[in-house]
Amino acid sequence: MDEQGELWTADQVLALAPDDASRRAGSKLGTPGPWSGTGGGRGAVWGLCKGSGRTPYRTVVDTTGPAYQCSCPSRKFPCKHALGLLLLRAGGEVPSAPGDAAGPPDWAESWLADRRERAEAARSAGPAPDAGPADPEAARRRAERRAARITSGAEELERRLADLLRGGLAAAERSGPGAWEETAARMVDAQAPGLAGRVRELGAIAGSGPGWPVRLLEECALTHLLDRAWLSADRLPGPLAATVRTRVGLTAPPAGPLLRDRWLVLAQYDTAEGKLTARRVWLHGESTGRTALLLSFGAAGRAPQLALPVGAVLDAELRGYEGGGGLRAELVGQFGAPAPAGPPPRGGTVGAALTAYGHALREDPWLDAWPVTLAGVVPARAEYGWQLADAAGAEREAVPLTRAAQARPGLWRLVALSGGAPLTVFGECGHQGFTPLAAWSPDAPGETVPLV
Known part of the structure; x- marks a missing residue:
């Protein structure tokens, strides 16, 4: 934990990785051996990582974003060096620099100062007016042709x-x-x-x-x-x-009202969509109770730049999109650094989850799944595979896990976390079953355990 009260676990750090290869490479760099000149404080962490050349890689992370800068040639965000540095910090191996006693080195400070200046300029300018297309008639004709x-x-x-x-x-x-x-x-x-x-x-x-x-x-x-x-x-x-x-496939800019809340980062995962990599980040508002989806894309083999620590809480503003059940939103602004995790969303029974998916289908018949939180469920083996079953109640029901979920290592993490005891589980409920994405144990309700 640094002076801002942040606390990122190793699981939260690894959840930022753009792919499995980066996750493995970053884990190897999460030890003090290759690092020198490390330090942290004022919402940042920095260090020098020895590579194959004579000059070590300069790595700095703005933990209030998070955002990353590294002198290595990688096109991934975050790169393995940024992941390794954050893992080093999660393990308590990065010395803290409280106040102004020992700030970051010049190469890190210049990048951090530039980010602060841009953020301050954006706040001073305020929201940009929606001027609309330069030529509305030409835009109308293009829309008609498409x-x-x-x-x-x-x-x-x-x-x-x-x-x-x-x-x-x-x-x-x-x-x-x-x-x-x-x-x-x-x-x-x-x-x-x-x-x-x-x-x-x-x-x-x-x-x-x-x-x-x-x-x-x-x-x-x-x-x-x-x-x-x-x-x-x-x-x-x-x-x-x-x-x-x-x-x-027609896209429109977000048009809903601004919605500020403390948003718990429930899950983050990537999927391949043609030549693009799609990243889905699920958030839950503590006050509004709303679940929101941040969707970003990376092209030509590059991972999307948006990456948030799973289990952390963001004080942020979102703006929603039309259609799709009102789930998708855009991250408009963030106020301060990610904070330690809060309690999980309130969950319901399996029957309530299936009912919620059914209602969502009325608004979007092509919906593959709907985000739900199950409370008091236990993973259990059935004749057709694994399922999540209500642990108590007059009408105990169960929902099967999807075939994809049963093939992932996250299934065994879920089973181990339960140990036969009921859990709170967040995931996607659809016609193919339930895909668990995060779980919470009653013994540690503030600790989000990622399952993807």
Whole structure:
């Protein structure tokens, strides 16, 4: 803990890693051996890390962001040196520099001062006015042209689905993924990346293990529903029309009111979406009780720059997006450094979680999962695999874990944390089951245990 009261555990540090390779490399550098000139204080930590060359790498982390600067050539944020330095600090191996007694070296101070100046300038300027497009008429014409291209793509996809069902699902296995990839490419040309993603999912399902025809038919039905919704968007209620626009791939800037709260960082994980890396960060507002999703992307093999310590609490402002059940938000401003974790969100029963997912489907029929917190549940082995079951109550229910969750190491961390005792678990509940993302033990309710 430094003078600002921050406390990052090793798990919280490793949750910042952009990928498994960085996590392993950073862990190897979390020992004093390669480090010299380390120090910390005033919301920062710095040090020199010996590398393969004569000159050590200069590494500094602004823990109020967090933000990272390193002289190494890595394109990952944070790099392995920043992770190693934060792990060193988590282990109490970095000396603190209280007050102004021994501030950071010049190379670290110049970068930190530049960040402070930019932050102060942004605060002084206040929120930028929404001037809108420079030429509203030209923007309107561009939007109409794109909508026409998406409509053309949706109509073509409808014909493709009709041909598939007319010829039988077995044809999908014979044709292989190449035909689907060609259709997906045409959806990209139509500027409908959401439809392209659904087409690629169809290609991945065809011939993929037992029961694939049923899963393929389900996904075909959802894709057909999205096509028809886009082609009839002018007759849909406003919120559902906004969801349809989001699902086909049209993006709009956040438009909701500013929402300031103390936000607990529940989970952070990356997924591959085509050539992009998508990072999802789940937050929970202590006062509002709202769950929010921060979504960022990294291109060309680069991890997204947004990284927050799982289990920490941020005093921050968010602004929401339309559609998608009102989950997605943008981080507008942050006030001070991340603080030690607070209590977990209030949870409910398995039945309440399933009901919440069902209600969310009314607003977004293409929703794969909905964020929920389960209270008083126990991981248990069933005939079909692992599940989370209510530990008490008149009507005890259970929800199966998804196949992906059962294949992750986080399952065994969850089982070990429980030891047969009930837990509070946050995760995503959907038609394929429940994916646990974080857990809390009654013995340490302020300690968030990441499961991804």
